[in-house]
Amino acid sequence: MEPLRILVVDDHDDFRRGLQALLGATPTTEVVGVATNGASAVSMALDLQPDVVLMDLHMPGLNGIEATERIVASSPHIGVLVVTMMEDEESVFAAVRAGARGYLLKGARRPEIVRSIEAVGAGEVIFGPGIAERMVTYFKKAGSKPAPDLFPELTDRERMVLGRIAAGLDNAEIADELGVSTKTVRNHTSNIFAKLQVAHRAQAIVLAREAGLE
Template identity: 35%
Template sequence: MIRIVLADDQAVVRDGLSMLLGAADDLDVVATASDGSAAVDAVVRWTPDVALVDLRMPGLDGAQVTAEVGRQAPDVRVLILTTYADDDAVLPALRAGAAGYLTKDTTGEALCSAIRTVAAGGSVLDAAVQQRLVALVGPPVPAPEPDIPDGLTTREVDTLRLVAQGLSNQQVATRLVVSEATVKTHVNHLISKLAVDGRPALVAWAWRHGVVH
């Protein structure tokens, strides 16, 4: 059972999401919160698998909640929900350690799937959020060929391309016919070799440098 703390300042949204997630056999909302401080308190108290956090809340916003969760309950994975993908707090939330970022127009099925992915150690980025990240890091490098630095293996480049297209580690493993552990190793090597700050920044790097179009 995946245990969830749900934080949103709108009661109707909290109630709706609680009903939606509660209908899934493997998801359990153990606590809800209406502001950022209460969200952190609930996470520390209940130590859920996933904290589903609204980006804009009274007190602490989603990025600040993510940072506090990282300090006080580092094993809890944070999945951000927001109304607008172009919110200026997109990048701060991901830099703070959010494992995923979805807009509120996502489907219930996609939300449940995202929670399962994040709980399993994966990352989820809404397509609109990926586009926003690319915009934040700047325009693509104009080059006829991908701007790939020396030191990356062919397998690492293949992994980078698939990750940047939004595939999960499991999907990348299936595509490349390797184990999921091998994909995780490639991703960690890519983050280290490219000196980027986590998987979201890795995705942005790939788009900016023409690895994917």
């Protein structure tokens, strides 16, 4: 199995070098490029076509959110994993909205960083423990029955499924609650993603939040 090709984007020299050393010593990863600002990150991502971009958010010039949005818009197959000190809800949701598939706080241990990179490289969505817990707690407070005037493009059942997605339930839990098969829930979820034009679950949750599903 070929190692995942990684582009490291961070303007802090020590942290960037630390990531390079960590990934260089990991058999499943290979650093193919390093950028110190958002503009360089976009240019290098388009040129190198890495599997995963490790993206800091706070950088001079073009910030990590804008860089993520441009990279994903041009090369949606590239997975962006945000690695940052910023843990506020606004930053998390903005990163997901821009297309990031993962969000990790600086200070994460080596196994967590490698596991997150491998998950994003495999097309999964992943959040560091603190971030994931915060998101689930927030969305469990959300209502499970969106009003009919929200997302009029969805059917009543799709709105019900979206409400439960926003509340943090997985497909099996939704199937159990609605009394349907997991396959049916997967079909509804695929239809929801297509109609709302989102790539994954986390983006659907952010969209639901911004529409007032609380």
